[in-house]
Amino acid sequence: MAAEQPVELTVIRRDGSSTPFDATKISVAVTKAFLAVEGADAGATHRVRDLVTDLTGRVVGALTSRGDARRSVQVEDIQDQVELALMRAGEHQVARAYVLYREERTKARTPADAAGVTEKPALTVRATDGTRSPLDVDRLRVIVAEAAAGLDAVDPELILNETLGACYDGIAQHEVELALVMAARGFVETEPQYSFAASRLLLDQIRREALGRVHGEPRQASQAEMAEAYATYFPQYIRTGIEAGQLDPELGTFDLERLAAAIRPDADLDFTFLSLQTLYDRYLLHIDKVRYELPQAFFLRVAMGMALREDDREARAIQFYELLSLFRFMSSTPTLFNSGTTRPQLSSCFLTTVEDDLAGIFHGIRNNALLAKYSGGLGNDWTPVRGIGARIRGTNGESQGVVPFLKIANDTAVAVNQGGKRKGAVCAYLETWHIDIEEFLDLRKNTGDERRRTHDMNTANWVPDLFLQRVEAGGEWTLFSPNEVIDLHDLYGTAFAEAYVAYEAAADRGEIRVFKRVKAVDLWRRMLTVLFETGHPWITFKDACNLRSPQQHDGVVHSSNLCTEITLNTTVEETAVCNLGSVNLVAHLTADGLDADLLRDTVKTAVRMLDNVIDVNFYTTPESERANQRHRPVGLGLMGFADALFALRIPYSSDAAVEFADSSMEQISYHAIEASSDLAAERGRYSTYDGSLWSKGILPIDSLELLTSARNGDVIVDESRRLDWDTLRAKVLRDGMRNSNVMAIAPTATISNICGVSQSIEPTYSNLFVKSNMSGEFTVANPYLVADLKARGLWDQVMVSDLKYHDGVLAGIERIPAEVRELYATAFEIDPQWLVKAASRRQKWIDQAQSLNLYMAKPSGRALDELYRSAWRFGLKTTYYLRSQSATHVEKSTLKGTDGRLNAVPVAIPEPTGAVCSIDDPDCEACQ
Structure with missing residues (x-):
C-alpha cells in the first residue's frame, strides 16, 4: 500500500494573491481570542496552551481532510473552521471574541478617522492645602507629547486616555503624576519604548519637586522650558545643598554660571524608567525626603567633586560631566553617592x-x-x-x-x-x-x-x-x-x-x-x-x-574583595583601597565595532577621574589612607558587554564573542595604562613604583610568562595581541605610572541600570524578566530582541505570552528563526566554558581581576570539577558566584492594572539557586 502523501495547502488571500499555509497563524489568532476573554496571563498557562494546540490541530485536520494532495483554501474558510472548532469545544465566549477579532481586522483594512482623546468633564485637582483647581489637560497633553517625542512606537493619545481614565474629581496633584507614569509603564511589556516615556513622565514629577524645593515656591517646567530653567536652578541648587550641610562649601566657589551653561537638558531623555527611578530612590539628594537635585545637576555635582583639585576646575568638571551624562563612563556607587558632599567617601x-x-x-x-x-x-x-x-x-x-x-x-x-x-x-x-x-x-x-x-x-x-x-x-x-x-x-x-x-x-x-x-x-x-x-x-x-601582581616587590595579595575583582596587597598596617568606575561599551559602538578614538578619549578621562578620587577622598581609617596614598590603585572596568554582542549580531557562545572580549579589553588596557603613564608625567609616579613590574617594563600582558613559568607551562592562554605594545612599554619605562593598578571589572549592578545597559560582562539572564518594587511588578523585554521580532512581524501579545511561558528563553518558540534564538541565548543555555574562555582573554590584559559569575543549567560533580579546573588552567585569577537554575520563574502576569506607590526602592529579580546573590538587591549592590 502506498504511503499517504502529505497535503500541501495554499491560502488565497483577499487581494487574490496566494501564500503557503502556516498553522502557527491559527495558533496566534486563537491565543489572542483567549487573551481577550481570560486576560493577558492566559497565554502563559498550560490549560490554554494545550487547548490552543488541540484546536489548531482540529482546524488543520478539517482543512486537510479532502483526498487531493495539493489544493487551495480561502482565508474566510480558515476563519470559519476556527470559529467552528471553538464552538464545538464549548469555548463560546472565546468564539465570540474571535468573531470580534475578525470584525476588528476588517475595520482595520478600512481607513477610519482616529479616535480623539476622551476627556472627563469638570475634573479638579486638589492641592496640599485643600484648594482645588481645574485639571490642566492642555499641560498634560504637552507633557505626554514630550514624553513620546522621538519614540515612534509610543502613542501619546493612548497614554493620555489611560491617564484621564484613572483620574477622578478632586484627585491630588501627585496622584495625577502617578497616573501618568502608571499609564505609560503599563505598556512596557509589549513595547520597551514606553520605558523611556514612563521615565520622562516621572521626570516631570521630579522637576516639580526639585524646582519647588530650591526656589521656595511651587514651580513646574516642561522639558522644552528646562534649557532656561537649569541655568537659574543650578546655582540656587548648590546654595541650597551647602546651606543644608550636605554639599561641600567649596562647590560654591566654582563659576556656577559657566557650569550651568554646560548642562545638557536633553540628556534627561536618555533614561529608562528603571534608570530614573533608581536615581530618584537612591541617589538624588533630598531634604526631609523632598528631592532638590535634578538628574543633570546630580551628574554635574559628582563631576565637580572629582575636579576639586584640578587647575582649571570648571573645564575639568564639564569634561567629567559630559562623560557621565552621555553614559560613556559611570563612576561607582560610593562615588555617585558622596562626590561633592561634606563626607566624600568615594572608594568602592x-x-x-x-x-x-x-x-x-x-x-x-x-x-x-x-x-x-x-x-x-x-x-x-x-x-x-x-x-x-x-x-x-x-x-x-x-x-x-x-x-x-x-x-x-x-x-x-x-x-x-x-x-x-x-x-x-x-x-x-x-x-x-x-x-x-x-x-x-x-x-x-x-x-x-x-x-x-x-x-x-x-x-x-x-x-x-x-x-x-x-x-x-x-x-x-x-x-x-x-x-x-x-x-x-x-x-x-x-x-x-x-x-x-x-x-x-x-x-x-x-x-x-x-x-x-x-x-x-x-x-x-x-x-x-x-x-x-x-x-x-x-x-x-x-x-x-x-x-601577575605589579606590586609583588612591596607585599602580598592575601585575598580579593567583596566581588572578587580587586587583587591588592594588604598588611596589618595597610588596608588596600580601590576606586572603581566602568566604561559603557555600547556607547562606543559603530556599525564596524568599537570606535577606537572615542574609547581612547573616554578611558583617558576616566582614569583621570579615578586618580582624582584618591586625593579628594574622605578616609575613615588611617590604614586605608596610608595604602591609597602610597600605591594609588584604581580599577577601570566595563559594562554592556552582552548588549554590545547583540548590537554586533554576535552570539555569546561563539569564537567571535571570545575575540571581541579579547580585542575590547586590549584597547581598554592599552589606553588605561597609557593614561596612567600620562598622569605620571604630569603629576608624578606613585611612591612605590620603583621595583614594581611596571618599572621593569613588564606590563600585564607580559606577566603571563611569570605564571606560565611558575606552573611549568601548565597554562592555556592565548597570547596574541593587536596593538603597538612595544611603544607603550617604552613610554612606561620613561614616564612611569601614576597608579599601581589601573584595571578591574566589577559587577556594575546598579550603575548599569542607570546607564540602561547589561551588567558588566554578564550574559543575559532572561529575555523577559520581572523587576519588583513597592510600585508593583512589571515585565521588561530585551529591547534588542523586540526590535528583531518586530522586523520579522513576530512581536505581538501572543509572543509576550510565549516568552512568559518559556521564562524568557527562546529555545521552545519554534516560530522564532534559529539564528535569532542563537543570538539571544540566555545564561543557562550557554556552555559555561564560553564564559571561561572569554574571561581568559580579558584576564591577560588586566592587572587585577574580574567578577565572573558562572552559570550551569545541570550541575554535576564532573561538570563542576571540569569547569573550575579549566578556570584555573585558563589563567583566571578569581571566580564569583556559581549560579544554577531554580524553580523560580518569571512572573507570568501582565503589568496592566498594577498599581502601588511610585518611586520605591527596586527589589531583586528572581535569582537562580545555588548562588543567592544580592547584587541586584538595593540592600546590597556589593561593589557598585
Missing part, C-alpha cells in the same frame, strides 16, 4: 588582613564597621587567625578557631547599614591549608549550630596552585594552624610549594602540634559540593593573583 572596595590576637581581631572588626559606614564593600583576609586546637600562650588554653570571630564580623556587617542606604557587605577569605577550612566551608549552610553560621557574610576560598596540583595527582593535603606555619601566608608559587612540603615533613617528625591529613580530591569535591549547595565559598586563585 577595601581589603584587610586580620591580626592573630584579640586586639588585632577586634581592631579589624572595628575597621570593618567604619569602612562600611560610608558604602564600602569589604574583603577580609582571616588566614592569619590560628585554628581550632591551637595553643593560646597567654592563657595556656586552646583556640576555638576563626569561625566564632567570623560570626561577629557577620553581625557587624548587618548592624552597620551604610548610612541607611544599604546593608554592609563583607567577604571572608581563608586559604585552603588552614585547619579550619572544613568548618569554613559550612558557614552558609542552613543546618547545624547557628553560632557557627554566617548567613549574611560572603565567603571565598583562597586556593594555592599546589592544592590543585595535588588534586590532579590524587595526592594528600595537609591542614595546618597558621601560628605554626607563619610564613605560608606570605608565600606563593615555587616558594610556597617548597615551604609547604617542608612543613609536611616537620609534621611527620612530630614537630608540628596541630595538623590534619586529607585526600586533596575529597576536600576539592566538598568545596564544589558546598559551592553548589550554598553559592559559597567562591573559588579564587592565590598564585595567579600574586605572580
Whole structure:
C-alpha cells in the first residue's frame, strides 16, 4: 500500500494573491481570542496552551481532510473552521471574541478617522492645602507629547486616555503624576519604548519637586522650558545643598554660571524608567525626603567633586560631566553617592588582613564597621587567625578557631547599614591549608549550630596552585594552624610549594602540634559540593593573583574583595583601597565595532577621574589612607558587554564573542595604562613604583610568562595581541605610572541600570524578566530582541505570552528563526566554558581581576570539577558566584492594572539557586 502523501495547502488571500499555509497563524489568532476573554496571563498557562494546540490541530485536520494532495483554501474558510472548532469545544465566549477579532481586522483594512482623546468633564485637582483647581489637560497633553517625542512606537493619545481614565474629581496633584507614569509603564511589556516615556513622565514629577524645593515656591517646567530653567536652578541648587550641610562649601566657589551653561537638558531623555527611578530612590539628594537635585545637576555635582583639585576646575568638571551624562563612563556607587558632599567617601572596595590576637581581631572588626559606614564593600583576609586546637600562650588554653570571630564580623556587617542606604557587605577569605577550612566551608549552610553560621557574610576560598596540583595527582593535603606555619601566608608559587612540603615533613617528625591529613580530591569535591549547595565559598586563585601582581616587590595579595575583582596587597598596617568606575561599551559602538578614538578619549578621562578620587577622598581609617596614598590603585572596568554582542549580531557562545572580549579589553588596557603613564608625567609616579613590574617594563600582558613559568607551562592562554605594545612599554619605562593598578571589572549592578545597559560582562539572564518594587511588578523585554521580532512581524501579545511561558528563553518558540534564538541565548543555555574562555582573554590584559559569575543549567560533580579546573588552567585569577537554575520563574502576569506607590526602592529579580546573590538587591549592590 502506498504511503499517504502529505497535503500541501495554499491560502488565497483577499487581494487574490496566494501564500503557503502556516498553522502557527491559527495558533496566534486563537491565543489572542483567549487573551481577550481570560486576560493577558492566559497565554502563559498550560490549560490554554494545550487547548490552543488541540484546536489548531482540529482546524488543520478539517482543512486537510479532502483526498487531493495539493489544493487551495480561502482565508474566510480558515476563519470559519476556527470559529467552528471553538464552538464545538464549548469555548463560546472565546468564539465570540474571535468573531470580534475578525470584525476588528476588517475595520482595520478600512481607513477610519482616529479616535480623539476622551476627556472627563469638570475634573479638579486638589492641592496640599485643600484648594482645588481645574485639571490642566492642555499641560498634560504637552507633557505626554514630550514624553513620546522621538519614540515612534509610543502613542501619546493612548497614554493620555489611560491617564484621564484613572483620574477622578478632586484627585491630588501627585496622584495625577502617578497616573501618568502608571499609564505609560503599563505598556512596557509589549513595547520597551514606553520605558523611556514612563521615565520622562516621572521626570516631570521630579522637576516639580526639585524646582519647588530650591526656589521656595511651587514651580513646574516642561522639558522644552528646562534649557532656561537649569541655568537659574543650578546655582540656587548648590546654595541650597551647602546651606543644608550636605554639599561641600567649596562647590560654591566654582563659576556656577559657566557650569550651568554646560548642562545638557536633553540628556534627561536618555533614561529608562528603571534608570530614573533608581536615581530618584537612591541617589538624588533630598531634604526631609523632598528631592532638590535634578538628574543633570546630580551628574554635574559628582563631576565637580572629582575636579576639586584640578587647575582649571570648571573645564575639568564639564569634561567629567559630559562623560557621565552621555553614559560613556559611570563612576561607582560610593562615588555617585558622596562626590561633592561634606563626607566624600568615594572608594568602592577595601581589603584587610586580620591580626592573630584579640586586639588585632577586634581592631579589624572595628575597621570593618567604619569602612562600611560610608558604602564600602569589604574583603577580609582571616588566614592569619590560628585554628581550632591551637595553643593560646597567654592563657595556656586552646583556640576555638576563626569561625566564632567570623560570626561577629557577620553581625557587624548587618548592624552597620551604610548610612541607611544599604546593608554592609563583607567577604571572608581563608586559604585552603588552614585547619579550619572544613568548618569554613559550612558557614552558609542552613543546618547545624547557628553560632557557627554566617548567613549574611560572603565567603571565598583562597586556593594555592599546589592544592590543585595535588588534586590532579590524587595526592594528600595537609591542614595546618597558621601560628605554626607563619610564613605560608606570605608565600606563593615555587616558594610556597617548597615551604609547604617542608612543613609536611616537620609534621611527620612530630614537630608540628596541630595538623590534619586529607585526600586533596575529597576536600576539592566538598568545596564544589558546598559551592553548589550554598553559592559559597567562591573559588579564587592565590598564585595567579600574586605572580601577575605589579606590586609583588612591596607585599602580598592575601585575598580579593567583596566581588572578587580587586587583587591588592594588604598588611596589618595597610588596608588596600580601590576606586572603581566602568566604561559603557555600547556607547562606543559603530556599525564596524568599537570606535577606537572615542574609547581612547573616554578611558583617558576616566582614569583621570579615578586618580582624582584618591586625593579628594574622605578616609575613615588611617590604614586605608596610608595604602591609597602610597600605591594609588584604581580599577577601570566595563559594562554592556552582552548588549554590545547583540548590537554586533554576535552570539555569546561563539569564537567571535571570545575575540571581541579579547580585542575590547586590549584597547581598554592599552589606553588605561597609557593614561596612567600620562598622569605620571604630569603629576608624578606613585611612591612605590620603583621595583614594581611596571618599572621593569613588564606590563600585564607580559606577566603571563611569570605564571606560565611558575606552573611549568601548565597554562592555556592565548597570547596574541593587536596593538603597538612595544611603544607603550617604552613610554612606561620613561614616564612611569601614576597608579599601581589601573584595571578591574566589577559587577556594575546598579550603575548599569542607570546607564540602561547589561551588567558588566554578564550574559543575559532572561529575555523577559520581572523587576519588583513597592510600585508593583512589571515585565521588561530585551529591547534588542523586540526590535528583531518586530522586523520579522513576530512581536505581538501572543509572543509576550510565549516568552512568559518559556521564562524568557527562546529555545521552545519554534516560530522564532534559529539564528535569532542563537543570538539571544540566555545564561543557562550557554556552555559555561564560553564564559571561561572569554574571561581568559580579558584576564591577560588586566592587572587585577574580574567578577565572573558562572552559570550551569545541570550541575554535576564532573561538570563542576571540569569547569573550575579549566578556570584555573585558563589563567583566571578569581571566580564569583556559581549560579544554577531554580524553580523560580518569571512572573507570568501582565503589568496592566498594577498599581502601588511610585518611586520605591527596586527589589531583586528572581535569582537562580545555588548562588543567592544580592547584587541586584538595593540592600546590597556589593561593589557598585
